[in-house]
Amino acid sequence: MKAIEKGQKLQLEKEGLEKSFFVNLSWNQSSKPNYEIDASAMLISERGKLEEEENFVFYNNPTSLCGGLTVQNPSLAGLTKSFKIDTSKLSSNTAKVMFLITIDNGDTLNHRFGDISDIKVVISDLNKNHILEFKIDGMTKETAIIAFEVYKRNNEWRLQGVGNGFNSGLSVILKEYGSDKIKIEEEIKRPGTFESKEETKVENNIPVPKANISLSKITLEKKGESTKIDLTKREGNANNEIHINLNWNQIAKKSGFFRKAETIDLDLGCMYELKDGTKGVIQALGDSFGSRYNEPYIFLDKDDRSGSATDGENLYIAKPELLKKAAIFCFIYEGKSDFLEAGAYMKIKGLNQEITVNLDSPRPHLTFCIGILIENINGLVKIQKIDE
Structure with a gap:
C-alpha cells in the first residue's frame, strides 16, 4: 500500500x-x-x-x-x-x-x-x-x-x-x-445597484419597500493608480469583508495556423502582514488556504482544479481592520507562459464598492504577476494597481 x-x-x-x-x-x-x-x-x-x-x-x-x-x-x-x-x-x-x-x-x-x-x-x-x-x-x-x-x-x-x-x-x-451566500453579481437589478433578497419587512400591516444599495464601480487603469475603501463607513450589520476575484480568458489564442488553442489555468494568492507583525502566504500550493474564521482571517475559497470554472478564483479578507498590508498575486499554473495572453483581471469588492484592475501590462514572457497592493492606513484601505 x-x-x-x-x-x-x-x-x-x-x-x-x-x-x-x-x-x-x-x-x-x-x-x-x-x-x-x-x-x-x-x-x-x-x-x-x-x-x-x-x-x-x-x-x-x-x-x-x-x-x-x-x-x-x-x-x-x-x-x-x-x-x-x-x-x-x-x-x-x-x-x-x-x-x-x-x-x-x-x-x-x-x-x-x-x-x-x-x-x-x-x-x-x-x-x-x-x-x-x-x-x-x-x-x-x-x-x-x-x-x-x-x-x-x-x-x-x-x-x-x-x-x-x-x-x-x-x-x-x-x-x-455552503451556497446560501448571495453574490452581488446575482443581485444586480440595473447598472450600479443591487437589491437585497431578504423578506420585505412589514410594519403596521404595511409593506416597507426594500432599499437599493449603490454599488460604486471604479477601474484602475494605470500602474500606481489607487483608490480607497473607508472601513469607518460601514452601515448597520454590514461587514468589512473584502472580496478579491481573479478571472481570465480560459482559452488562449492560437499562436500559429496549425497550433491548437491552449487552456490557461491561473492561481491566486497573497503575501500578507497583520498589524501585530504576523506574516504569511495564502496560496493553493502547499494547501495554505488560510481561514475566514480564525487568524489570519484571509481565505482562499478554492483552487480551480478543473481549469474551467467561470467564476475564476476568489480570496476573502474577512477582517481588513487587522491587516497592515497584502500583496495580491497570481501566476500561470498551467498553459501559456505569458501573462499578456491570459487576459487576466482582478475585481475587488467591499462596502458597496467594486474596483477592477486589468492585468494588461506585465513585462512579456512572465508567469508571475503582483496585481495589487492593499494597505490599511488608519481605517482607509488603499487599493493600488501594481501589475508587475
Whole structure:
C-alpha cells in the first residue's frame, strides 16, 4: 500500500484505479468511546459550493443526487466509514468531492481530535484491495477535518491528501462552502445597484419597500493608480469583508495556423502582514488556504482544479481592520507562459464598492504577476494597481 503525503496530488489512472473505487476514513477512539465522531462527504460545484443539501452525503443521506457517491453499510473490514465513488456518475458540474471527519458538539463538550489516534484515509479498488493510505496527524484542538479530496482537473479525476483541521466543527466548513451566500453579481437589478433578497419587512400591516444599495464601480487603469475603501463607513450589520476575484480568458489564442488553442489555468494568492507583525502566504500550493474564521482571517475559497470554472478564483479578507498590508498575486499554473495572453483581471469588492484592475501590462514572457497592493492606513484601505 502506497503512502500519500499531505498535499500530494495523484492521477487515478497512474495509481491503477478505475472510475469507481472506495474512499475509507478511519480513526481509533478506544480511549474516548463517548466521542460522537462521524465521516461525511460533500459534492462541490465548479463555483466552489455545496449547491444542494442532497449532495451532502452521510449516514442519514447515504446517496448523492447523481448516485455517484454512496455510504457503504457495512464499511470495508477494519475501517470505520466507507464511501463508494463512481466518477462516471458524478454530475458535470461537480468539480470535487470533499471527505470530512467531524466530532458532534465537540466545542461544547471539549471533545477534540487531539485525543483521537490513527486518523487516516485508505483508498481501495473495487476488489477491496487497499491501494493508497493517507495518515492525518498533528491534530490538537480541532473538531472537524477536511481529510481528502477527489477533484477534477482538465477533465481528469485526481486524488489529494488534505488533512486540514478546523475549530467550531462542521458549521465552519458549511459556512465556507455552503451556497446560501448571495453574490452581488446575482443581485444586480440595473447598472450600479443591487437589491437585497431578504423578506420585505412589514410594519403596521404595511409593506416597507426594500432599499437599493449603490454599488460604486471604479477601474484602475494605470500602474500606481489607487483608490480607497473607508472601513469607518460601514452601515448597520454590514461587514468589512473584502472580496478579491481573479478571472481570465480560459482559452488562449492560437499562436500559429496549425497550433491548437491552449487552456490557461491561473492561481491566486497573497503575501500578507497583520498589524501585530504576523506574516504569511495564502496560496493553493502547499494547501495554505488560510481561514475566514480564525487568524489570519484571509481565505482562499478554492483552487480551480478543473481549469474551467467561470467564476475564476476568489480570496476573502474577512477582517481588513487587522491587516497592515497584502500583496495580491497570481501566476500561470498551467498553459501559456505569458501573462499578456491570459487576459487576466482582478475585481475587488467591499462596502458597496467594486474596483477592477486589468492585468494588461506585465513585462512579456512572465508567469508571475503582483496585481495589487492593499494597505490599511488608519481605517482607509488603499487599493493600488501594481501589475508587475
